[in-house]
Every structure is written in C-alpha cells, then in structure tokens.
Amino acid sequence: xxxxxxxxxxxxxxxxxxxxxxxxxxxxxxxxxxxxxxxxxxxxxxxxxxxxxxxxxxxxxxxxxxxxxxxxxxxxxxxxxxxxxxxxxxxxxxxxxxxxxxxxxxxxxxxxxxxxxxxxxxxxxxxxxxxxxxxxxxxxxxxxxxxxxxxxxxxxxxxxxxxxxxxxxxxxxxxxxxxxxxxxxxxxxxxxxxxxxxxxxxxxxxxxxxxxxxxxxxxxxxxxxxxxxxxxxxxxxxxxxxxxxxxxxxxxxxxxxxxxxxxxxx
Amino acid sequence: xxxxxxxxxxxxxxxxxxxxxxxxxxxxxxxxxxxxxxxxxxxxxxxxxxxxxxxxxxxxxxxxxxxxxxxxxxxxxxxxxxxxxxxxxxxxxxxxxxxxxxxxxxxxxxxxxxxxxxxxxxxxxxxxxxxxxxxxxxxxxxxxxxxxxxxxxxxxxxxxxxxxxxxxxxxxxxxxxxxxxxxxxxxxxxxxxxxxxxxxxxxxxxxxxxxxxxxxxxxxxxxxxxxxxxxxxxxxxxxxxxxxxxxxxxxxxxxxxxxxxxxxx
Numbered sequence: 001x002x003x004x005x006x007x008x009x010x011x012x013x014x015x016x017x018x019x020x021x022x023x024x025x026x027x028x029x030x031x032x033x034x035x036x037x038x039x040x041x042x043x044x045x046x047x048x049x050x051x052x053x054x055x056x057x058x059x060x061x062x063x064x065x066x067x068x069x070x071x072x073x074x075x076x077x078x079x080x081x082x083x084x085x086x087x088x089x090x091x092x093x094x095x096x097x098x099x100x101x102x103x104x105x106x107x108x109x110x111x112x113x114x115x116x117x118x119x120x121x122x123x124x125x126x127x128x129x130x131x132x133x134x135x136x137x138x139x140x141x142x143x144x145x146x147x148x149x150x151x152x153x154x155x156x157x158x159x160x161x162x163x164x165x166x167x168x169x170x171x172x173x174x175x176x177x178x179x180x181x182x183x184x185x186x187x188x189x190x191x192x193x194x195x196x197x198x199x200x201x202x203x204x205x206x207x208x209x210x211x212x213x214x215x216x217x218x219x220x221x222x223x224x225x226x227x228x229x230x231x232x233x234x235x236x237x238x239x240x241x242x243x244x245x246x247x248x249x250x251x252x253x254x255x256x257x258x259x260x261x262x263x264x265x266x
Numbered sequence: 267x268x269x270x271x272x273x274x275x276x277x278x279x280x281x282x283x284x285x286x287x288x289x290x291x292x293x294x295x296x297x298x299x300x301x302x303x304x305x306x307x308x309x310x311x312x313x314x315x316x317x318x319x320x321x322x323x324x325x326x327x328x329x330x331x332x333x334x335x336x337x338x339x340x341x342x343x344x345x346x347x348x349x350x351x352x353x354x355x356x357x358x359x360x361x362x363x364x365x366x367x368x369x370x371x372x373x374x375x376x377x378x379x380x381x382x383x384x385x386x387x388x389x390x391x392x393x394x395x396x397x398x399x400x401x402x403x404x405x406x407x408x409x410x411x412x413x414x415x416x417x418x419x420x421x422x423x424x425x426x427x428x429x430x431x432x433x434x435x436x437x438x439x440x441x442x443x444x445x446x447x448x449x450x451x452x453x454x455x456x457x458x459x460x461x462x463x464x465x466x467x468x469x470x471x472x473x474x475x476x477x478x479x480x481x482x483x484x485x486x487x488x489x490x491x492x493x494x495x496x497x498x499x500x501x502x503x504x505x506x507x508x509x510x511x512x513x514x515x516x517x518x519x520x521x522x523x524x525x526x527x528x529x530x531x
Contacts, residue, residue, distance in 0.1 A: 103441075103458075103467065137508055139338040139354070139392035141361065143410050144439040147460070173306045174335030174356060220306050 034090040034247050035122035036083075037113060037161070038076045039105065039152070040130040043169060043234070044096030046074025048213040048225040078235035079243075086239075088247040091120050101138040102131045102148035109155045117159065126246070127156045128238050130166035130197065132179050133224070146182030153190045163190075164242050167198040169234070170208040172223035195241040197234055204233070296320070299497045302329075302339045302351060303509035311336045313353065316500045323500045329377050330366065341521060342395030342403055343514035349375070350403055350422070352383055352393040363390040363407060384420070386429060387411035396445040396453060396520050398476050399488065404453050406432065406443040414439040417457050432472055438462070440470070447518045449488055451476045490516040499524060 038044045076094035083090045095112045097104070113127065129152055132145040140148075149165060156163040165187035168176045180198050187194045201208030211230035212223035226234060299318040304311055310333060316326040335356040342350045349368040354361050365383040368375050384390050389410035396404050403422040408415040409429070417432040417440045433440060438460035445455050453474040461468045492513040499509060509524045 106467070136335065136337050136356070139408070139508075140441060141389035141391045141408065141410055141415050141439075143389060143414050144408075144441055147414060147439050151460075173309070173311075178356075217306075222306060 032089070032123040032248065033121070034088070034124045034126065035093065035116065035120055036079065036090050036243070037093045037095055037116055037125075037127045038074075038079070038130070039095045039109065039112070039127050039156075040166075041096060041100050041105075041134055042098035042225060043133060044075060044094065044130050045098045046076075046094070046096065046231060047098050048227060048231075049215050075231045075234045075238075078232055079238055082235055082239050083243070083247065086244075087249045088243070089250050090247060091122060093120070099134060101135050101140055102145050102152070103135075103138070103140060105129075105131045106148050106151045106155070109152050110159065113156060113159050113161060124247075125159075125161040126243070127161040127163050128166060128195070128242075129153075129156075129163055130168070130234075132183060133168045133171065133176065135179065136174065142178045142182040145179050146186035149183055149186045150190050153187070153192050162246075163192045164195055164238070165192050166195045166234075166238070169197050169201050169226060169230070170212070172209055172212065172221075193242055195238055197237050200233060200237045201230070297514055298492050300341060300343075300512045300514060301500050301509055302341050302512070303500075304336050304339065309333050313339065313351075318497065318500075323498075326500060329368075330380055332380075337508070338392045338407075339508075339510045340393040340395045340405070340407075341510055341512040342397050342405075343512065343520070344397050344403065345399065345401050347514075349514075350395055350405075351377075352395060352405055352407070354391050354393070357385075360385065360388040361390050363393060384409065384429060389415060391415065392442055394443045394445040394455075394521070396447055398447060398453060399451060399517060400476065404445055404455075404474070406445050406455050406457075408439075408441050408443060408457075413437060416440050417443045417455065419455070432457075433459075433470065444523075446520065447488060448473065449518065451488060488517040490518050492516055494519060494522040 074094050074096065076092045076096075080090065080092040083092065093116050095108075095116070097108070117125075129149070131149070131152070135142075135145045153163045153165070165183060167180045167183055170176060176198070184194050198208070201211050204211050209223050211226055211233055213225050213227045213230070215222055215225060296319050297317045298321075301316050301318075301323075303314050305314050306312075310331060312328050313330040313336065314326045315329045317324050329351075332355065336353055337356075338354040340352045344350070347370055350365060351368070352363055352365045355364045362385040363383040364380050366377050366380050368377040370376070383393075383405070384407070387409045389408075391408045393405060393407040395406075398404065401423070405420050405422070406417055409418045410416075414437065416435065418429050419432050420429045421427045432443075432455060436459070440457055440459045443455055443457040445453065448454050453476065454471060455474070456469060456471040458467050459470045460466070490513070492515065494511060494513065497511055497513075499511070510521055511524060512521045513519070
C-alpha cells in the first residue's frame with residue numbers, strides 16, 4: 001500500500017529529486033513572447049452603437065464611448081484579456097480601420113505590420129485577418145475579395161507573420177455567404193488556417209443577429225457591428241479555434257510551499 | 267377584347283406612374299446635378315434619386331425597391347435627355363446587372379420597370395456609364411465569368427450591342443472601371459488591375475475613338491458646365507453610403523462616385 005510518508009535517506013533522495021524536477025521544469029520551457037495583430041475593418045476596430053469614435057491604431061483602445069455610454073472593448077483588448085487569463089504571453093495589436101475594403105487592406109498591410117515590428121519585439125508573429133464585409137458596397141466582387149485575401153496572406157508571410165483568416169460575421173442587410181465562400185477557398189488555397197466566426201455567430205440562434213448591435217444610419221436600422229457580447233464571441237472564437245493550440249501557456253512558477261509543508265508534516 | 271386592351275393599357279400606365287419620380291418641371295438644362303443612392307431599411311433596399319436645381323436639392327424620390335442587396339449605381343444622360351441607370355443586384359446565386367431608363371414627359375421624369383442588363387457570368391459589379399456627344403451610351407463594368415473579373419463594355423446606339431472585353435484576357439482581378447470623355451471626344455475607360463510584376467494594383471486605361479470621324483469631332487468643343495467638387499451631396503443621404511453624383515450637362519466628367527468622404531470619377 002502506498003503512503004505519502006517520507007522517511008530516512010529514501011525520503012531525502014525523493015525530496016531532492018522533486019526539487020530538481022521543479023527547477024528543471026522552470027528552465028526547460030522557454031517563455032516565448034507572441035505578437036498578435038488583428039487586421040481588418042470596423043469589425044476589428046470594434047465599432048458598435050456604443051462607440052464609433054477614433055482610436056489610436058496599432059495599439060490598445062484608450063477609448064471613450066458615445067453619449068457617456070461605456071464603450072465596448074475592441075476585440076483586440078478582449079483577446080488580450082483572454083490570453084492574459086490563460087497565461088499566454090502576448091502583445092495584441094489592433095490594425096482595424098472602419099469602413100475600408102480588402103483593397104485598402106492589401107495596400108496598408110505591409111506598412112502596418114512593419115510599424116508594429118518596429119514598435120514591439122516578439123518571438124512569434126500572428127495576424128488575424130477579418131476583412132471583406134464592406135467590399136460589396138465598394139463594388140468589389142467576392143472573387144476580388146478572395147484574391148485580396150490571398151495577397152494579404154502572402155504579404156503577411158513575407159514579414160514573418162503567420163496569417164489566420166476569419167470568416168465574415170452575418171449582417172442584417174444582405175447575405176455574406178458568397179463572400180465567405182471565397183474567403184475560405186482562398187485561405188485554403190494558400191494553406192492559411194480559417195477561423196469560422198460566421199458559423200459561431202449562427203450557433204447563437206436567430207441567424208446570429210442577436211450578437212449584432214441595432215444601429216441606425218439616417219434613421220434606417222441595420223445590424224452589422226457586433227454587440228459587446230458579440231465582440232467577446234469574436235475574441236473567444238479566435239482563441240478557441242486557433243490560438244489556444246498555438247500559443248503555449250507560460251508554466252507558472254511552481255510554489256514549493258506545499259512540498260515543504262508536506263516535509264514538515266512528516 | 268377592347269376592354270381587355272384598355273385595362274392593360276390603364277394598369278400599365280398606373281404602374282409606370284408609381285415609378286415616376288417627382289422631378290420638377292424644369293428643363294434638363296436647369297438641372298446641374300443628379301444623385302442616386304441606396305437607402306437600406308431592414309431587408310428592403312431602395313434606390314433614391316434627387317436633382318439639384320438652382321443650387322437647391324429637390325426632395326428625393328424612390329425610383330426602385332427590392333429585397334435584394336444593391337450596390338454600384340451608375341447613371342447616364344443622353345443628349346436628348348433620356349436617362350439610363352444601371353446597378354448591381356445580389357440574386358440568390360449570382361450578382362446581376364440591372365437597368366432602368368427614364369424620359370421626361372410633360373416635365374416629369376418617367377422611369378421604366380427594372381430589367382436585367384447582364385446576367386452573364388456569376389459576378390457583375392461596378393458599372394460606369396458615359397454618353398458620347400452623338401448619343402451613344404457606353405456602359406462598362408467588371409464581370410466575372412471564370413476566376414476573376416474583367417472589364418467589359420456594352421454600347422447602345424439605337425440598339426444594344428454585344429458585350430465585349432475591354433482588355434486582353436488575364437488571370438487577375440480587373441476592377442472599378444470609371445468612364446469619361448476626353449477633350450477630343452474619345453471615350454476613356456480607366457480601371458484598376460493587379461500586376462504581378464509590380465506586385466500591386468495598378469491603373470489601366472483604354473481610349474476608344476468616338477463613333478464618328480475625327481474631322482467632325484474637331485468641329486465641336488466639349489465643355490463641362492459643373493465642377494464636381496463644387497456640388498454638395500443631398501442632405502438626406504446616409505453619410506456612410508456610396509452615392510453617385512451625375513452631371514447631365516457635362517460632356518467629359520459626367521459622373522463621380524462619392525465614397526466615405528471622398529470623390530472619385
């Protein structure tokens with residue numbers, strides 16, 4: 001029968017081994033740092049009914065809400081909090097620019113990422129691209145969106161980033177399925193992982209519309225931007241479907257107190 | 267039989283009247299600008315039309331409504347005053363180009379019913395219209411039949427011509443055509459195309475000789491009566507929307523797109 005009693009020389013050897021294992025564990029896992037860039041339009045920037053003001057790009061939020069309302073945290077801040085709570089060492093950067101198309105994304109991705117590389121250091125670099133919901137309004141076809149997604153993947157890789165592509169969230173004024181089909185096909189063609197926000201929103205019921213804020217443009221209602229909860233879901237989906245398996249949690253310094261207490265008890 | 271015919275004519279007239287914009291009775295020369303834009307209300311998408319007369323935007327009118335998503339409005343005016351509007355409509359499996367025409371009857375602009383302009387391929391976007399001084403309409407747009415879109419042209423000079431490719435076939439997106447008339451009367455089409463050698467999107471253009479001889483053209487002087495940057499947008503337009511400003515009396519820059527605070531022709 002096994003007992004936890006540690007006695008004599010055998011006990012001392014076992015204790016020494018235990019302490020060594022703890023020390024070895026602390027030095028054998030490198031504490032790698034990660035840069036995670038969120039790249040896209042207002043869905044990345046973090047617009048909704050509570051907030052549509054300016055925010056410094058390439059950094060965290062530092063924002064105030066409309067009419068004294070509490071502003072939503074942008075998905076980058078939510079993701080940062082989530083990663084912190086999971087002990088995943090990361091710097092999360094927001095390069096969302098509201099009202100832009102994927103064509104704009106292709107033209108600014110290199111300069112934006114270069115700027116972040118100059119400002120921050122890291123061991124691993126990821127870019128989470130969620131882009132294309134405005135393309136229809138700009139007269140850009142789904143196939144053009146897909147082509148631009150490929151360009152952004154290539155350009156991100158040229159700077160050492162691992163690109164991860166998100167599907168577009170639903171919107172009330174039109175179907176985005178044809179755009180998502182191209183987003184997925186072109187990400188697959190370039191071998192980039194896809195995180196499926198669209199399906200995740202649908203799983204919430206009501207066609208995903210409950211996670212979208214009711215906004216009014218010239219008196220006309222539209223659900224396009226996620227609610228605060230919707231942005232939580234976007235951040236969580238990035239984490240669940242990709243980051244959780246890619247970014248290693250920092251091993252926490254093992255506390256020796258229980259071991260010592262065990263020895264003292266004995 | 268006569269009664270059936272009468273009913274048909276009566277209801278046809280009634281339906282057309284419903285699509286009639288409340289354009290003023292002013293002649294076309296008094297209209298310095300016109301604007302079309304899309305108003306979304308729930309699932310319903312509306313095409314709105316307004317005219318700028320004596321520096322004052324008249325009340326906008328609804329000229330088309332559908333549950334399908336709309337984008338890429340284009341508007342042109344023939345020298346005779348007839349109008350052609352083309353737009354992109356998201357159908358179930360593809361995006362089609364639709365069109366309506368209008369003409370002035372007793373000072374009122376009468377719009378026809380919407381019809382399909384092109385459903386070739388599976389994507390039809392970003393139409394741009396110019397009329398040359400001889401009344402031929404040139405409609406350009408980005409059409410996808412295989413992998414990526416190409417710029418195509420369809421002309422109307424009394425009857426609609428076949429759809430023709432503007433550039434040599436390639437394997438990159440050709441997008442955002444914008445048409446205008448040069449000082450010499452030629453039709454200039456500019457668009458954006460991806461260039462693998464440059465590694466970026468680049469501007470392309472092609473110039474078409476007008477439909478009559480250059481001797482006749484040289485006798486005419488083309489003028490633009492309105493400077494696009496001098497015109498403000500209609501006040502009731504959704505500020506985030508893409509609108510088209512059209513200048514029916516301009517011969518060269520006939521339309522500009524207004525998107526997110528900036529104009530582009």
